[in-house]
Amino acid sequence: GESVGLHLPTLSVQEGDNSIINCAYSNSASDYFIWYKQESGKGPQFIIDIRSNMDKRQGQRVTVLLNKTVKHLSLQIAATQPGDSAVYFCAESVFGGSNYKLTFGKGTLLTVNP
């Protein structure tokens, strides 16, 4: 039968380097965006979020950039560590909608080499 493989975009970096993970979102009405980290066998874990009235937000070692013109989101991780190895998903939502259901992107597999 047909095999289904993992066709995730991948990013491989050296420990200590900065990582940039990109995401294109689909719904121009989306105004709330979140980055999640998912390790093998675990549920997604919140990293950072941003509202559409901002174009940049910083957290601890992470920065999210939002470009609404081209519907693009990026996650920058400074001084990447082996513990950062995981799949990273961007998610979008419509703030003020009937609920905050999230629409996730495909994900990027980040591998940090020691």
Next chain:
Amino acid sequence: GAGVSQSPRYKVAKRGQDVALRCDPISGHVSLFWYQQALGQGPEFLTYFQNEAQLDKSGLPSDRFFAERPEGSVSTLKIQRTQQEDSAVYLCASSLLFGGGAVYEQYFGPGTRLTVT
């Protein structure tokens, strides 16, 4: 404190069997979501509860899928007459409250991996 818990963590079902997946949200969380995550894909929304009310079930793929949260706490996702395409990880998430112009973080459980043979 305890996070979102799900049981069982793994479930193998023969095609045609019914399964029930349980979610225990964080205590006091009003909102509860179910997502389906196929291998190598991002989670996809299935349904949403606010307390015991199911406000959105637009993501349920067929009428074989049914979710309930009768007392506004624990939720069960039931899949009847399972098919191979139902094989996936089923994730539950809860958040503190909806409304008031604020956004509340969704906390995810570890998921239940369902394999239909």
